[in-house]
Amino acid sequence: xxxxxxxxxTTGFAVFSFAAYAxxxxxxxxxxxxxxxxxxxxxxxxxxxxxxxLPQYAERRENWVLLMEFPPYEEQVEVGRQEWAKPFxxxxxxxxxxxxxxxxxxxxxxxxxxxDLRTIVGDINACLKANGxxxxxxxKNGKMARLVIAYKEQFNxxxxxxxxxxxxxxxxxxxxxxxxxxxxGQLNFSCADCHVHSAGLSVRGDVLSAGLGHTTGFPVYRTxxxxxxxxxxxxxxxxxxxxxxxxxxxxxxxxPEYKALELYEAVMNAGIPLKVPSQRQ
Amino acid sequence: MLRLRKTITAIxxxxxxxxxxSYAPQLFAQTYPNDSGCKKIENPTVEQKGWCVAIDRxxxxxxxxxxxxxxxxxxxxxxxxxxxxxxxxxKDRFPDPAKLRAQIYDSTAMNPNTRMPPFGKxxxxxxxxIDEIVAFLMTI
Numbered sequence: 001x002x003x004x005x006x007x008x009x010t011t012g013f014a015v016f017s018f019a020a021y022a023x024x025x026x027x028x029x030x031x032x033x034x035x036x037x038x039x040x041x042x043x044x045x046x047x048x049x050x051x052x053x054l055p056q057y058a059e060r061r062e063n064w065v066l067l068m069e070f071p072p073y074e075e076q077v078e079v080g081r082q083e084w085a086k087p088f089x090x091x092x093x094x095x096x097x098x099x100x101x102x103x104x105x106x107x108x109x110x111x112x113x114x115x116d117l118r119t120i121v122g123d124i125n126a127c128l129k130a131n132g133x134x135x136x137x138x139x140k141n142g143k144m145a146r147l148v149i150a151y152k153e154q155f156n157x158x159x160x161x162x163x164x165x166x167x168x169x170x171x172x173x174x175x176x177x178x179x180x181x182x183x184x185g186q187l188n189f190s191c192a193d194c195h196v197h198s199a200g201l202s203v204r205g206d207v208l209s210a211g212l213g214h215t216t217g218f219p220v221y222r223t224x225x226x227x228x229x230x231x232x233x234x235x236x237x238x239x240x241x242x243x244x245x246x247x248x249x250x251x252x253x254x255x256p257e258y259k260a261l262e263l264y265e266a267v268m269n270a271g272i273p274l275k276v277p278s279q280r281q
Numbered sequence: 282m283l284r285l286r287k288t289i290t291a292i293x294x295x296x297x298x299x300x301x302x303s304y305a306p307q308l309f310a311q312t313y314p315n316d317s318g319c320k321k322i323e324n325p326t327v328e329q330k331g332w333c334v335a336i337d338r339x340x341x342x343x344x345x346x347x348x349x350x351x352x353x354x355x356x357x358x359x360x361x362x363x364x365x366x367x368x369x370x371x372k373d374r375f376p377d378p379a380k381l382r383a384q385i386y387d388s389t390a391m392n393p394n395t396r397m398p399p400f401g402k403x404x405x406x407x408x409x410x411i412d413e414i415v416a417f418l419m420t421i
Contacts (some may be wrong), residue, residue, distance in 0.1 A: 186405060187398045188389065197396060202362040203345045 024164055024173055024267055031196075031268045035212045039200065047213025048275040056200040057207050064279070073221035073277045076232055077153070080146030088131045094147070097127035104151055105158035105274045108263045110169035117172055117259045120148050121234060139253045140237035141230045145219040148234060152219075152276040160216060160269040169263075176264025179257060180211075185248030191261075206281070215265045217278025224281060232277070235262055311420065315355035331417025334410045341406060341414060343368070346397075350421055365397065371418040382415045 022030070032044065039054060046053040052064045084094050101123055102109050108117040124147050125135035136144045164173050180191045194203075195211035202208075218235040225231050236253035239261060243250040251257040311329060314322055319333035335341040335349065343349060344361035350369040354360075361367075375381035384391065386401030400406045406414070 186403045188403060189396065189398070193396045198364045201364045203364055204362050205359055208364075 024170065027177070028268060028270050032212060032270075034196065035199070035210055039210065044212075044271055045273055047210060047269070047272050048216040048278065050213060050217060050278060050280055051207050051209040053213070054200045054207060054210060056202070067279065071221070071279060072223075072226065073232070073279065076146055076221065077149055077277060080143075080150040083143060084147055084150035088128075088133050090131055092131055094124070094127060094151070097123070097130070098151060101151075103158060104155040104276070105160050106162055108162065108259060108266060110164065110166050110172065112166055112168055115168050117263055119254065119259060119262065120151055121236070121254055124148065124151070139234060140240070141225070141233050145232035145234050145237075148219050149232070149277045152274060155274050156276060157273045159271045159273050160266055162263065162266045162270070164263070164267060172260050172263050173267060175256070176260035176262070179261045180264050185243065185246035187246040187248075189246040191242070211265070211268070213269055213272050215262060216269055216272050217275050217280070219276065220278045220280045222280045235265075312353065313351045313355060315358040318355065327413055328417040328420050331410075331413035331415070334406065335414050335417060340410065341400065343414075368418065368421065371421050375418075378415050378419055381418060382411060385411050385414060 035042070035047070036044075041055060042053050051057050052061055087093050101120075104120065108119050110116075111118050121139050121144060124144065125139075128135050136147075138144060164170055183190045183193070191211065194208050195214070198208050199210040200207060215235055218238070219232050220238075221231050222233055222238075225233055234253070236258045239258045240250035240253060311326060313329060313332045316333075316336055316338075319336065322329060322333070325333065332351070335343040338345075344359075346362045346364035348361035348363065348367040348369075350367065371381065375384075384397075385406075387399040388395045388397040389399050389402075398405060401408065401411055
């Protein structure tokens with residue numbers, strides 16, 4: 001009898017958890033479907049323009065289009081290309097490492113051997129280390145952001161396509177998903193509170209961007225950051241800023257929390273073309 | 282005849298509008314300053330204190346998400362956001378001020394998915410500041 005009961009309960013749980021569990025593919029469809037309904041005139045490909053793609057931003061879009069005729073990031077991009085091509089002390093360059101890297105549109109990449117996520121930032125530092133150079137400590141702005149742009153820009157236009165078929169990768173994905181939807185900080189906001197439920201609405205004078213497309217333009221040139229003298233920033237710099245704004249303790253850039261979040265956001269962006277760097281408010 | 286009736290209606294409407302407009306400011310017994318005005322205000326009433334806490338970006342920052350209806354609106358002061366409902370007719374919507382107070386203190390008690398921060402529970406505002414905001418909202 002007891003055995004039967006246990007079986008019944010276990011089966012019940014199994015059925016329940018199966019019903020409650022959505023596969024990443026179902027998540028993508030639900031996430032992208034939500035935005036398709038909310039902003040029916042915005043095609044999927046346009047989400048790599050961030051808030052500029054939203055109809056609620058239409059009034060200001062013209063300014064942005066004019067700004068993009070001579071993009072403010074051009075000079076920094078050029079510096080990054082030179083830094084990328086500059087040989088190490090041993091005569092090798094970043095290209096010698098990068099020829100073995102996956103294309104930029106499939107990052108973050110799950111590495112089963114270490115059960116870790118590879119980011120381009122992490123790969124750049126690994127390359128420096130392997131060639132006897134000092135890894136770059138500041139992974140939020142400056143040189144690291146320029147180098148990431150130098151690699152990623154070669155794949156501009158390629159649709160985001162992250163592989164999480166490995167069970168280990170799904171664990172990272174679930175961790176990122178939990179981060180995205182969980183409330184945090186004194187203000188008690190989840191990422192989704194602002195960038196899903198309130199996307200396109202105004203917080204005072206600012207329009208909240210859509211969560212869809214978030215990673216596709218990073219590293220970005222941000223006007224707000226430019227005013228502070230450090231115009232470029234990696235996605236983890238932005239995550240830290242966002243956490244600070246909801247009065248939560250920011251996590252370490254390239255730490256497991258933000259890597260998982262980057263993975264979740266990238267998975268949601270399936271099919272959106274890479275556009276690096278981008279300009280943001 | 283029809284034209285005359287139209288004219289009379291128009292005059293009636295216009296004068297009605299003028300009367301109501303001239304009365305409108307009297308609906309708001311007090312004037313509410315902008316953020317720099319809040320720093321200078323002398324002997325503020327409890328309602329004015331509440332307004333100043335509400336618009337302070339480091340305190341209530343209510344305008345980030347809500348439009349607040351006060352008349353006259355402080356000159357050159359940017360309007361509120363549209364993430365949350367406009368704060369109008371608060372006295373009618375919350376006949377019981379205690380319910381409004383509870384909503385500001387911790388709106389997650391009513392709805393765990395709300396996007397409104399729990400101002401009291403998370404100690405973003407003091408009890409006194411919340412009371413001041415409620416006093417202010419009861420005037421609009």
